[in-house]
Each structure stands twice: as C-alpha cells, then as structure tokens.
Amino acid sequence: MKKSLIALAVLGFTGAAMAQSSVTLYGVADAGIARTQTRDPVTGDKTSKTGMAASGTMNNGTSRLGVRGVEDLGGGLKVGFNFEHGLSLGNGAGNLSxxxxxxxxxxxxxxxxxxxxxxxxxxxxxxxxxxxxxxTSTANYSAVDNTYGFTGEGSRTSNQFSYKTPNLGGFSAELGYVLKDDNAGKAKWDLGVMYANGPIGVGLGVNKEKDSKTNYALGGNYNFGNFKVAASYHNVYAAGSDLKRRGFSLGGTANLGAFAVTLDLTRDTKNDFGGKKYTNGVLEGKYALSKRTFVYAAYLRLDSTNNYGIGLRHNF
Incomplete structure (x- = not known):
C-alpha cells in the first residue's frame, strides 16, 4: 500500500513537471509562379527566368519547418530552444540560409x-x-531588404550570444556578440533598439564587424487604422571596405478588409556598387483566405530589373 502511494506520488509529480513543458512544430508553405530578372553588373545585360517560385526572391516567405520548446522552471524562469530548417517546395531540397x-x-x-x-x-x-x-513584414521581395540588406549584415548570425531586455512600456533592446574565434578572427556586435506601442513602431539597427565600417538603419511606421505609413534611412558598407550604399525608403499600406495593398519605395543618395543611384520599389497585394493563409501578388523593381509573381502562403 505504501509503495503504491509512493508510485502515485511520483507519477503525479512527473505529470506536473511535464505539464509545464511544451514543444511546438510549426512552419510555412509558400509557392507560386514568378518571372525574375538578373543584371550583369559589368555588361548590364539582363537575363530573365519564368517558373515556379519556391523560396525565391518573389515568394512572400521561405518555406520552412521548425520546432521550438519551452520549460517553465518556476519563479518566473524559463528555458527554451528553437530549431528551424528552410526548404523549397519546388523539389523538396533544403534552402540553406x-x-x-x-x-x-x-x-x-x-x-x-x-x-x-x-x-x-x-x-x-x-x-x-x-x-x-x-x-511587407520582411517579405522575400521587400524593397528595403533587397536594396540595403537587413542593415548590411543579412538576417542571421551563427555563434551569437545575445541579451534582450524585458519590454518596458513598448521599449526593448537586444545586443548580440560573436567572438573573433567564431567568426574568422573578426569579432562582431549587433544592436537592435525597438519601440512598439499602439499605432507607433520604431526600430534602430546598428552592427559592426572588426575591420569593417559601422552599418545602421533607422525606421518607423504609424498605423492610422486602415492605413499605415513608414519611412527609413539606411547606411551600409561592404565588409572590409569603404564602399557603401546610402538612402531612404517611404511607403504605405492600405487595409481594406481581407485585402491589403502596399507600395514601398527606396531611393539611393549614394551607391558605390556600380556608381549609379537607383529608385527601387515593391507593389504588393494580399488577400487573406483565413488567419493563416493568404494569396499574394507582387512586383519588385530592383536596380533596373523587373520581377513579379503570384503565390499562396500557408502558416501552420
């Protein structure tokens, strides 16, 4: 009898511990058809391609499969993990970011x-x-991303240690650092300062790698309800050089029920990559079929190339 009570107590404790842990499988499936164009930076010749869009520039997002988990350790302390793999719906191959x-x-x-x-x-x-x-919620065809990159450093970093503050009335900040031995002898830091409260969203991104110039981007938006406007300023460098691209963006989004249309333009004020200043832009239309699924169509003008496509995205 005593052993049975002990066993029940152990099972009860284990169940309570498991109830405070969770693992979630999630992902994105995104595919469509698109025409993309590339331009030779030396000759200026353009090459066009039409076909399935699967984890490419004219997709809204990259298809992916991920798993994340969290355990409540008690006293407000939690531990968690995140693994995520990109893939192409065209052939099932991995999209290696x-x-x-x-x-x-x-x-x-x-x-x-x-x-x-x-x-x-x-x-x-x-x-x-x-x-x-x-x-565009950082869509693959974002004019800002394709013109200036994500603050010059791309979207991801390996071997990063980072600390993010709690949210303080809409303000938060995160600082990341990569040790030099984890980055080919060049230490790197990356900072994001954000304010998101009510109709206002503002973000300042700054990063620097040893022997390279400091990149930065400052932007903000204001949501009037059915209409949102955004503007930004960017100054980014090629790694290890003085070559830079500098400019600004201005755009807006109109929400009409399940339909939304966005126009976002960028304009160079300096461009050492080819020496020509470009006006780029994206025109995007989205129609929500549900909270997790939408169809989209987009046109991207990028450094004198024309790219457009239509697709379907499902989040799960």
Missing part, C-alpha cells in the same frame, strides 16, 4: 523578468529592429 540543416535557427535560451539570454544561430538584433516597422 548560410549553413546546413537547421541553418535558419539553432539556439538555446534562458529568460525571466530580467530579460532573455540566447546562444546559437539566430536572427540578428538589427533584423528585429527593422521588422518593427517594415511594411
């Missing part, structure tokens, strides 16, 4: 009322700053 499988995310974190400390491959703090205000 700078690595091998799980190259979109592979990290471990611990957090509480004091903030969150994260280790591994993850999105840059400056990416989150840009995502605070960018009108």
């Amino acid at each position: 700078g690595g091998q499988m799980w190259s979109r995310a592979a990290n471990l974190w611990i957090g509480g009322n004091w903030g969150t400390f994260k280790m591994g491959r993850t999105l840059n703090p400056s990416f989150y700053a840009l995502a605070t205000w960018e009108l």
Whole structure:
C-alpha cells in the first residue's frame, strides 16, 4: 500500500513537471509562379527566368519547418530552444540560409523578468529592429531588404550570444556578440533598439564587424487604422571596405478588409556598387483566405530589373 502511494506520488509529480513543458512544430508553405530578372553588373545585360517560385526572391516567405520548446522552471524562469530548417517546395531540397540543416535557427535560451539570454544561430538584433516597422513584414521581395540588406549584415548570425531586455512600456533592446574565434578572427556586435506601442513602431539597427565600417538603419511606421505609413534611412558598407550604399525608403499600406495593398519605395543618395543611384520599389497585394493563409501578388523593381509573381502562403 505504501509503495503504491509512493508510485502515485511520483507519477503525479512527473505529470506536473511535464505539464509545464511544451514543444511546438510549426512552419510555412509558400509557392507560386514568378518571372525574375538578373543584371550583369559589368555588361548590364539582363537575363530573365519564368517558373515556379519556391523560396525565391518573389515568394512572400521561405518555406520552412521548425520546432521550438519551452520549460517553465518556476519563479518566473524559463528555458527554451528553437530549431528551424528552410526548404523549397519546388523539389523538396533544403534552402540553406548560410549553413546546413537547421541553418535558419539553432539556439538555446534562458529568460525571466530580467530579460532573455540566447546562444546559437539566430536572427540578428538589427533584423528585429527593422521588422518593427517594415511594411511587407520582411517579405522575400521587400524593397528595403533587397536594396540595403537587413542593415548590411543579412538576417542571421551563427555563434551569437545575445541579451534582450524585458519590454518596458513598448521599449526593448537586444545586443548580440560573436567572438573573433567564431567568426574568422573578426569579432562582431549587433544592436537592435525597438519601440512598439499602439499605432507607433520604431526600430534602430546598428552592427559592426572588426575591420569593417559601422552599418545602421533607422525606421518607423504609424498605423492610422486602415492605413499605415513608414519611412527609413539606411547606411551600409561592404565588409572590409569603404564602399557603401546610402538612402531612404517611404511607403504605405492600405487595409481594406481581407485585402491589403502596399507600395514601398527606396531611393539611393549614394551607391558605390556600380556608381549609379537607383529608385527601387515593391507593389504588393494580399488577400487573406483565413488567419493563416493568404494569396499574394507582387512586383519588385530592383536596380533596373523587373520581377513579379503570384503565390499562396500557408502558416501552420
């Protein structure tokens, strides 16, 4: 009888512990048809391609499969992880965002009322700053991303240690750091400062790698309800050089029930990459079929090339 009571107590304790842990499988399926154009930077010749769009420039997003988990340790302390793998719906091949499988995310974190400390491959703090205000929700065809990159450093970094503050009335900040021995002898830091409260979203992203210039981007948006406007300023450099691209963006989104249309333009004020200043832009239309599924059509004008496509995205 005593052993039975002990066994029941152990099972009850185990059940309580398991109830405080959770693992979630999630992902994105995105595919369509698109015409993309590339331009030879030397000759100026253009090459066009029409076919299935699967994890490409004219997709709204990259198809992916991910798993994340969190355990409540008690006292406000939690620990979690995130693994994420990109893939193409065209042939099932992996879409390797700078690595091998799980190259979109592979990290471990611990957090509480004091903030969150994260280790591994993850999105840059400056990416989150840009995502605070960018009108297309950082779509693959984003004019801002394709013109200036995500604050010059792309969207992800490996071997990163980062700390993110708790949300303080809409304000938050995150600082990431990569040790030099984990980055070919060049230490790197990345900072994102964000404010998101009510109709206002503002983000400042700054990063620097040793022997390279400092990149930065500042942007914000204001939501009037059925209409949102956004503007930004960017100054980014090629790694290890004085070559830079500088400019601004201005755009707006109109929400008409299930339909939304966005126009976002960028304009160079300086461009050392080819020496020509470009006006780029994206025109996007989206129609929500449900909370997790929408169809989209987009046209991207990028450095004198014309790209357009139509597709379907499902989040799960």
